[in-house]
Amino acid sequence: MAQPAEKHHTDSRLESLNEAxxxxxxxxxxxxxxxxxxxxxxxxxxxxxxxxxxxxxxxxxxxxxxxxxxxxxxxxxxxxxxxxxxxxxxxxxxxxxxxxxxxxxxxxxxxxxxxxxxxxxxxxxxxxxxxxxxxxxxxxxxMNTDTITVRPNITLDVALRYLRRHESLPEMTDSLLVVNRNDQFIGLLSLRKMLVSDPSVTVREIMDTEVEPIQATKSAREVASLFERFDWVSAPVVDENHYLLGRITIDDVVDVIREESDHSLMSMAGLDEDEDTFASVLSTAPRRAIWLGINLLTAFVASGVINLFEGTIEKVVALAVLMPIVASMGGVAGTQTLTVVIRGMALGHISRNNSRWLINREMLVGAINGLIWALIVAGAATLWFEDPLIGAIIAAAMVINLITAALAGAILPLIMKSLNIDPALAGGVVLTTVTDVVGFMSFLGLATYFYA
Amino acid sequence: MAQPAEKHHTDSRLESLNEAxxxxxxxxxxxxxxxxxxxxxxxxxxxxxxxxxxxxxxxxxxxxxxxxxxxxxxxxxxxxxxxxxxxxxxxxxxxxxxxxxxxxxxxxxxxxxxxxxxxxxxxxxxxxxxxxxxxxxxxxxxMNTDTITVRPNITLDVALRYLRRHESLPEMTDSLLVVNRNDQFIGLLSLRKMLVSDPSVTVREIMDTEVEPIQATKSAREVASLFERFDWVSAPVVDENHYLLGRITIDDVVDVIREESDHSLMSMAGLDEDEDTFASVLSTAPRRAIWLGINLLTAFVASGVINLFEGTIEKVVALAVLMPIVASMGGVAGTQTLTVVIRGMALGHISRNNSRWLINREMLVGAINGLIWALIVAGAATLWFEDPLIGAIIAAAMVINLITAALAGAILPLIMKSLNIDPALAGGVVLTTVTDVVGFMSFLGLATYFYA
The missing domain is CATH 1.25.60.10 (MgtE N-terminal domain-like)
Structure with missing residues (x-):
């Protein structure tokens, strides 16, 4: 193995590469x-x-x-x-x-x-x-197929001599896999245990039979969660009849964890976690274009809502000045809730049983923060346009939108998941459509009622 | 070790918990x-x-x-x-x-x-x-301090007998650490190698001296990157004088990787990666409130820009209807670029040497997608308001804003990083401020020029 090099060496390496x-x-x-x-x-x-x-x-x-x-x-x-x-x-x-x-x-x-x-x-x-x-x-x-298997009835001494006949053991071998004569998995014998045990005992006596092998059809995400919870270095993989197929090692699981975590981040911006940072313009542009197109559609929906209140805006232009504030605050509050829920779902924390509590908590937080900032916005708007009515209206709209944002941010990912749609991917677009529409609708709607 | 349980069992467990x-x-x-x-x-x-x-x-x-x-x-x-x-x-x-x-x-x-x-x-x-x-x-x-150390001059046979004197070996022990008489680290002896080697050779003959031990002051992120690149299960930690202090095991590194990946996701919504999904309202609300307050300030900046063009909006109300489209498209395009750059920085892919290429690529992608969607928006706006001028203006504003968004999305995280500000945390707020301001300014500015 060569000497490990630091990440920040990449910089100087790239530099010499460029020069060369x-x-x-x-x-x-x-x-x-x-x-x-x-x-x-x-x-x-x-x-x-x-x-x-x-x-x-x-x-x-x-x-x-x-x-x-x-x-x-x-x-x-x-x-x-x-x-x-x-x-x-x-x-x-x-x-x-x-x-x-x-x-x-x-x-x-x-x-x-x-x-x-x-x-x-x-x-x-x-x-x-x-x-x-x-x-x-x-x-x-x-999985890899590079397993070392032993039978339960041999002694450790025999097992150790068997190992010594190998040139080398596969990377990340932390245990031998114990199988019966049909090649069905029956237990694990860790090297650590072999090394401290009396060589005359049999494999059966010291093998660990409590470890449940991984079914080959189990999802990579569930495999990662098992490794994380039980601090495994490697784990056996079996088919539905308990036949040993191979083993999974932690290095591959680390890649799964990395990809899974990147997935939420990238999906929320409509990107793929495999996105190549230095891909060409021609392969990057079309991928991004689709997401922009979807956003354009939803932006037109929001514009349609504003259009309903054209007459009111014509009379009170201050509404056009202030309306993005209501929409933007709703968008930010909703995105916070959405992110918490998506992360919680990725960690396996959220289920049918606690989601109601979470939705209530989020709505209460939305209401409290809505009220606090509504008061400040109301004051600022009143001073700015010398009109207490517009202050009252923006305050009311903001409370409405922040509560709606919390509700939407919490419920949307749950609905999407139950429909088998990736919540991280679709959540963001749908959410901001909701917060834009409700934001404009409540603010301009209230204004129309009071100024008409 | 008890039987591993599935993530989806949490649901039924929570249910019985609630009932109980x-x-x-x-x-x-x-x-x-x-x-x-x-x-x-x-x-x-x-x-x-x-x-x-x-x-x-x-x-x-x-x-x-x-x-x-x-x-x-x-x-x-x-x-x-x-x-x-x-x-x-x-x-x-x-x-x-x-x-x-x-x-x-x-x-x-x-x-x-x-x-x-x-x-x-x-x-x-x-x-x-x-x-x-x-x-x-x-x-x-x-690090942990549960290392097993041996001297280089003993034979494997002695080392094996020494191991057998232990009750058990620490979890994730995949190698013994070879130290000199001053307790300075000199090499690694993997259990895998011990088990296939002739017991009469000395530790010195088969130990691996190429592995560079980890300095205790190295950042967790760099440690994780070393583990990922070299597929380590455990690695020795030393002080500046090469004295062995302990060892780091992959289970703790997995936690670092998970937290590091969560960090970008959560920070972009102004949240902490340690955020407790089921925290109380009273501890959640204040944390979220700060972020909303920062957003409110930037929203007022955008409103200030709109306010400059009050007179124009009064004359052409359609501008108020269409202006959120320009801002929103810029926000989405910018966020995509920002996310790619933040992820690239987290993976250590982006440095001074390739950032110029990346910025150019992003701007070109922004220009292409800006043009494509500008044409469609222009058509839609012209038909909607029966006014080709407004179509031309929104198209121009959109191209300007999407190129600016790409530039800002690529440059902001680089600037923030050089100022030692977390790019994921600050990037989003600053970015949308830029895209809102430039979006409103270009659209309403052009409109004022042509309609005045």
Whole structure:
């Protein structure tokens, strides 16, 4: 393992990269790229604008390509894979772990996957087909097949001698998997326990049978939650008949946790968590355009509401000046509630049983903060336009909108979830439509009533 | 270890909890709470509105309190700790890992921490003072002191016999730490390697000396990035003189990664990542109020801009109807850019060297999408108000605002970071102020020029 390098080194690395590129010092770049730990090289490639990535990739030695490729994000993987034929893909992925190969293959069209598999040796093919048969976002898609299994009736001494016959043990091996003669999982034997136990006891006597193995069809999110709660380093994966299929290791779970957390952040802005920071204009623009288009539709709805009160605005222009305040405060309050609920749902804290309490709490908070800021806005508006009526109206509208915002922010994600729509993705647009419409409607509606 | 339970079981657990609470079945709840794995019990308590938490906590047996407490989030920990005296805290935390005890103690006032430490036995006190002397968000604050060390000159056989003298090895022990006679770290000996090597070789011959130990003052975020890049299960922590202080394990790193990812999401809505989903109204309202107050100030700035063009709006009320569209589209486009940049910064992808490229890309994307939607908005506005001039004006304003939004969304977080202000926290407010002001200014300004 090479020396770990700091994140802030990326900066100086990128700088020397830029210099080398502009002075044509390809030899220097090649040496640097191939000398870095694969994760660092991948990080450097991801941090490079897409136009230069092709050049960097050309400079990676073929024996490092697989290791670096597995650390790249899906989009960049796809970019490089597009230029390879099946044979090349099979060559460079040789020696990677089954789940990493499966991840890479999933970027390819089905026809090419078939070709790559066909050009692998039989054992590898079977191993990878196994992982590929499960969805990427399930335990089966996350698992490796590099398990070390033992029988329960042997002594530790025999088990230890069996281990010594290996060249090396797979990364992150913290326990041996105990199986019966049908290859069904029956328990875990941790290395830590092996090392402190009397060599003459049998595996059966000290194995841990309380650990429930993970079903291959379990979602990646649930797998991550189990690892987090039980502080596992690795865990066995079985099929519905308890046959041992493989094991999941914490490094892959960490990636799931990272992606899951990024998902909420990115979705709330209508973005994908796989979004490549340095993608091209042509691939970025259309993705963003769709979200803007949806927002445009909802903005027109809000405009339609304002249009209903054209006559009133014509008489009292101050309404046009003040109306964005009501809408904006509702938007912010609603987004706060929405974010809390979406995070709570991601952590598994929110269920049918406590959501009513949460909705009530949010509405009460909305009412209190609505009242506080309504008083201040009322004062400011009254002074500004020398009109206490407009102060009273904006105050009332603000309280109405902040309570509505809290209600919508809490209920929308729950409704979306029950409809199987991603709450983080759709919540934001729908919410601001609600707060805009209610904000304009209550403010201009009250004004029309009192000024007409 | 008890049987792992599914996240969706929380629902049915909460249901039986509610039933038991309303029927006064405290015995039943006590049995359930104390029978669950501590992480699950903590999850259940966190998922319960704050009013009922006190009751649940009363029902936790004293020998389980420490284990459950360490799994609770900071806010809930603080809630329970407030009701304990120093002696109690010392009793229930006995037997926890040093870093977990340090985390719990950090919720207490300094005076109480002192008292708790004083009532511990000498060895524990020294251990915890060590961890407490480092900031919570550094390697030193994350570390445990439960290392197993060996000297380089002994043979594996001796090392194995030394291990066998232990009752058990600390959780997540994947390697022994090799130190010289001054207790300075010199290498790692992985259990995996021990188990496949000839027992007669010395530790020196097979230890890994390439691993750079972590400096105690390194930030938690950098530690997490090292673990992610090198797939570590545990890593040694040293002081500036290479003296071994302890080790960090992946379970604590996973918590850092989770919090770090949550931070961006929550900060963008002006919330803290430690926010307790089921906190009381009284503790929630003030926190939210501050953010709303800041937003109110910026909303008044936008209103001030509109007010400059009162005369024009009086003449052409359609302007009041359409102006929120320009502001809203700018806000959405800017937020997308901001989110991409904040995520990119969190992943360490963005530096001085590639930010110029990114800013240009974003502005180009803004210009393209601005043009596309400007044409559609122009058409719609022209048809709606039967006035091609208003269509042309809104189109121009939208292009201006979307390019500005992209520029602001990309540059603001970079500026904030260089000023050491959290970009996720401040970015959103400043950004929407910019897009509102520029949106209203360009639209109403152009309209004033052409309609006056």
């Amino acid at each position: 590129l502009s002075s044509g010092g390809f030899l220097q770049i090649r040496r640097m790229l191939n000398g870095l730990p694969p994760a660092d090289a991948a990080h450097l490639i991801e941090s490079t604008p897409h136009t230069l990535r092709g050049i960097l990739w050309q400079l990676v030695d073929i024996e490092n390509e697989g290791d670096i490729l597995q650390h790249l994000n899906d989009e960049v993987q796809a970019q490089f894979l597009r230029q390879m034929d099946a044979e090349e893909v099979a060559t460079i992925t040789e020696g990677l772990e089954a789940d990493d190969i499966a991840d890479i293959l999933q970027q390819l069209p089905d026809r090419v996957i078939r070709e790559v598999l066909d050009s692998m040796d039989h054992q590898d093919r079977v191993r990878i087909e196994h992982v590929l048969s499960y969805d990427e976002d399930t335990a089966g898609g996350l | 609470l309303s029927s006064g079945g405290f015995l039943q709840i006590r049995r359930m709470l104390n029978g669950l794995p501590p992480a699950d019990a903590a999850h259940l308590i966190e998922s319960t509105p704050h009013t009922l938490r006190g009751i649940l906590w009363q029902l936790v047996d004293i020998e389980n309190e420490g284990d459950i407490l360490q799994h609770l989030n900071d806010e809930v920990q603080a809630q329970f700790l407030r009701q304990m005296d120093a002696e109690e805290v010392a009793t229930i935390t006995e037997g926890l890992e040093a870093d977990d005890i340090a985390d719990i103690l950090q919720q207490l006032p300094d005076r109480v921490i002192r008292e708790v430490l004083d009532s511990m036995d000498h060895q524990d006190r020294v251990r915890i003072e060590h961890v407490l002397s480092y900031d919570e968000d550094t390697a030193g604050g994350l």
